[in-house]
Amino acid sequence: MSNKTLNKILGGSFMIEDLDYQQMVTPEDFTEEQRMIGETTQDYVNAEVLPRDEEIEKLNYDLTVDLLRKAGEVGLLGADVPEAYGGMGLDKVSTTIINEKLTKASSFALSFGAHVGIGTLPIVYFGTDTQKRKYLPQLATGELIAAYCLTEPSSGSDALGAKTTAKLSEDGTHYILNGTKQFITNANFADIFIVYAKVNGKDFSTFIVERTMEGVSIGPEEKKMGIKGSSTCPLILEDVKVPVENLLWEVGKGHLIAFNILNIGRFKLAAGCVGSSKDAIEYAAKYANERTQFGQKISSFPLIGKKLADMNIRTFALESMVYRTAGLFDVGLADVDHNSADVGYQSAKAIAEYQLECSINKVFGSETLDFVADEGVQIHGGYGFTQEYRIERIYRDARINRIFEGTNEINRLLIPGNLVKRAMKGELPLMQKAMALQKELMEPIPAFVGEGTLEQEAHLLAMSKKIFLMAGAQAVQKYQMKLEQEQEVLSHLADIMIAVYGMESALLRTKKQIERAGEAKSETYIDMTTTFVHEEFARIEALAKEVLSYMESGDTLRTQLSVLKKLTKRTAVNTLSLKRRIAAKVIEAEEYVL
Known part of the structure; x- marks a missing residue:
């Protein structure tokens, strides 16, 4: 699908607007070239890394360095x-696709990802032409290996609390850097440090x-729970003279580089979680x-089958979210000169x-993989508790993802916080939609009648978005500028947004697939989407009840819960039977199925 056929979509707008499924990228849209890129990556991993x-x-x-250079030879770096x-x-x-396919490489995938992602992209996006010509060709071949240095012993999630200093020399030719960076991936063999x-x-x-x-x-290697094959060390800077030509972008713009590169890092992490979940x-x-x-x-036992079905369903939702977001990036970056x-x-x-969206992908991806x-x-x-079986490694290696690239707790605070900030700047008509909803909720809500495929879903x-607007508007009105201090409320609102993005991504992907292949050949898509939407909707209802009960009491709370009840009416679905059908296909194929 060409970028030119897709319209630019505002970030966060999915909470207040409906998207046409034709405007969403799905794995079924991959071009022949993209599929070949996936095969090339998989061949490289199977031939060079796994042995x-x-x-x-x-x-x-x-x-590791040798394998990175071989990855450079086939164009992956x-x-x-x-x-x-x-x-x-x-x-x-x-x-x-490359990110997803590399995950079978375990620790090496992390070394690779740190190099091509957060290590190289700051120069790609923010370097001068001179800096790009000096470093990028060698980073693309693996002649130089990159590392990203943000975290410090005393500042993790609070990145701006960093204590590392840079002082311009008296002659103005270089900066003198002093400080220590902590948990630096690739530190022991990296040539370039951001x-x-x-x-x-x-x-x-x-x-x-x-x-x-x-x-x-470079300090000593950290002794880690997982990802043991990746290098993780402190970087120590003692009166390091860095030429002024090596300043990226401008003085004082580091936070913009850091946060934007972290956004991409979060997204790429989620893509890796897709691959690991499939494995x-x-x-x-x-x-x-x-x-x-x-x-x-044991595959004949229904409880084992249910586990496999649940694993497949959540991975399907994650995969749908990740490639939808990749499509958004492509459209947005296409205009950059x-x-x-x-x-x-x-x-x-x-x-x-x-x-x-990047934070949503990161949270849902890391928790899905876990x-x-x-x-x-x-x-x-x-x-499964022994190292004889690969699943033990996946389990250990997965745990870091909820900490990497900003903890999931920090990301949960960022998700609704970002939406509210965009609304305050007039970039999204969030408050207008909330006010219109308040008027709508004063009227009787007609019963939903719809029996067609995915109509109820x-x-x-649509009701989930209204529930968010209802609870979110109440939180903004009640706490105003102090909302950021109400972390439990923000976290619950974030979870509703994450659920909505997942539900919508799965639903739109399935609708697109039905148009492409027909209902009969889309049975598993429909089963997974139906199950996922109903289970997430039940979660949304529970989250909204908790938030409303925290914010209000007495008659006000009873009124709000009465409105919530109207918004959450639905016809129950036999999800256990749907899961048995999904499980049968996973068991037969012995892999992730669609």
Whole structure:
């Protein structure tokens, strides 16, 4: 699907507007070229990385660097780098496919991701032409390896609380950097470090630091729970002289670079969670068909089947969300003029448009993978707790994702906070929609009558958006400027938004598939969407009740709960039977199914 056929969609607008499914990118839309990119990535992982997996897990730096360079030879490192600077300049859907397919490579996938994503993209989007020509061609081949240095011993989620300093020299030729960065992926073998420091102790700025610069040193490896094959060390900067030419963008603009690169990092993390979830389903389904108890395969037990169905359904929703978001990025970044003097500003604006969606993907993706990995271990029983089976590694490696790229708690606060800020700036008519809803809710709500395929699910999606507006408007009115202090309320509102994005992504993808292949050939899509929407809707109802009960009491609360009850009327669906049907297909295929 060409970017030209898609309209630009405002970030966060999905909460107040309905989207035509033709404006959404789905995995079924992949071009032949995109599918080939996926196959190339998978072939590379199978041939080069998996046979050396045990060596990588023992922290063989030389091997990791060698494998990164081989990835560069087949074009994988340069996917996000513009062609003018030695890369392939691929669209975001294509690079998302690469991210997803690489996850079988476990720890190596993290080394790869840190290099091509948060390590290289700051230069791609915010570097000068000179900086791009100096570094990007070598980053695209793996001749240089990159690392991203934001976190410090005393500042994790509070990135702007960094203590690393940069002082301009008296002759104005270089900055002198001092400080320590913590938990730096690729630190032990990286050549280039994207370092954040405060100029004169106050202006948060970004620098390209080279490993060979005097005063740069690396601390010891962290002993980690998972992702053991990736290098994670402190970066120590002692009077490091960094040429002024190595300042990225402008002094004081570091926060814009950091937050926008983190947005992409969050999105890429979610893409990786898609791949790992699919892997976990495959391992669990195969084991369930091999393991015999009480004289029969455990895959024949309904509770095992239900687990596999739930794993498949959540992965389907995540996959739908991730590629929908990749499509949004492609449209937004298509307008950026990479030859323009303000390419950094253009890029920052295009990326920031979807920061809310990136946080949604990150939270839902990391928690989906945790759920899928946990159920995978449970299906393996005692063997899932041993290193003999791959599911144990997936389980350990997955845990960091809820901490990486801003904890899920921080991201939950950002999601509704960002939406409200956009509304306050007049970028989204959120308050107008909320006021119109208040008038609508004063009138009797007609009973929903719809028996066609996914008609009730579309109705529940519409009601979910109204429930959010109702609860969200009440929170804004009650707390106003103090809303950010009500973290439980914000977290609940975030969870409703995450559920809505997931429901809508699954629903639109399935509608698109029905148009493409017909209902008969879309049965599993329909079953998964129906189940997911109904289960998420029940969660939304519970979340809204908790929020309303926290904010109000007495007659006011009774009135609001009465309105909520009207908005949550639905006909129950036999989800257990739907899950049995989905499970049967997963068990037969021994992998993620559609």
